[in-house]
Amino acid sequence: MTKMEEASQYFSQELLTWYRRQRRDLPWRLSRDPYRIWVSEIMLQQTRVDTVIPYYNRFMDKFPTAAALAEAPEEEVLKCWEGLGYYSRARNLQAGAREVVLKYGGMVPDDKSAVAGLKGVGPYTSGAIMSIAFNRPEPAVDGNVMRVLSRYFCLEDDIAKPATRVSIEKLAVSLIPDGAAGDFNQALMELGALVCTPKSPGCLTCPVMEHCKGRLEGREGELPIKTKAKPPRPEQRVAAIVLGSGANAGKVLVRRRPDTGLLAQMWELPHLLLAKDKAGLLDESMPKEQQELAELLGKLLHDETSLLIRPRRWFLDTDHVFSHIHWKMRVYLADLGGEGLTAEKAEAYGIAAEAASGYMDAGRAEGDFAFGSISGERAGASDLYASAAIAVAERELPKEYAWIGPEDMDVLPFPNIFLRILRDFWE
DNA sequence: AAGCCGGGGCA
């Protein structure tokens, strides 16, 4: 037996024994229901165990079977996923559940290619489901496994490269003890999560330290080798909390994001992305810059809704970092002009002047911006505000917009950044 | 191969 073979056999045996003694009691380890394993593995993609647990329990409570998930309204599924991130996981999972119902009678099939073909199920997840739920000897190689094996066998391949995952999969399969695929794969990940951690690995408590090549060569700290990700690009955004009035008193204006792309189909505060040449405005907090931002915001929202939206004062600045974008957001409180106007009234009064002066009144309230420079543009702007004022009385909101109160937050899915802002506002 | 897609925990 070569040294490598000996180290491999030792590794598999000791790790399996360690796991069966040390395994954590996790909600998805209470049964081997493939659906329950599947849901857990999707949630655990790029997400820590402690974060997932409460989501998992709620989700299984609400959607206990593939059939239940398949039947649910999409927005309800998204709401259950709210705050967990990577929301396409939720949509893909539901699409997968529908496929399982239609093609396999609601039972996840004990079939590798069928499982691997489900939406949102890639090489890692299919391996995890096949091994954990069906005890099939498939590799389930995630970042944890790549880290553990890189250290144990002192592998110097860049784990950021797809080819490295493929080669580590081959190694991982060869390590699976007969008849113990599920436990072994979980053992590998459990070791990575509890002992062979990214920063300061707990070698002294590691069940396989004795033959760990990385450790023996004193290189556990520099493994695995991984190229760094690019830093997220900054984006400056300006949002409004628009206070409703009349029938919408106590409510705020929100809108639903497009069907695809970042935070698809989630709800948000209406806001705009500052063009490059305007991005600097966010760093300047002088009244002049504040005013220009407020005007840009008012104009954009008027274009989209035909409402006369008047940013009244600064509310807060906040940051939100996604994996590839860094949002720097300023939020204004805003209200509406032109309420109570009818088309008849507008004609009778000569609405242009009235709307413009209403806008000016807004600027004079205590604590508000000085809208002094508006008066210089008053003549030109008045037509815009006049038509907006009439629109307030006559037009419906575009379909992606809605007025909502605090109670609606319990139904509509919002990404974390807007959840925080709105909770802050209603507090 | 590189970019897109969230969020939280930790030193």
Next chain:
DNA sequence: TGCCCAGGCTT
């Protein structure tokens, strides 16, 4: 603050 994730999809 920067770095790390129990990945998969699109281009």
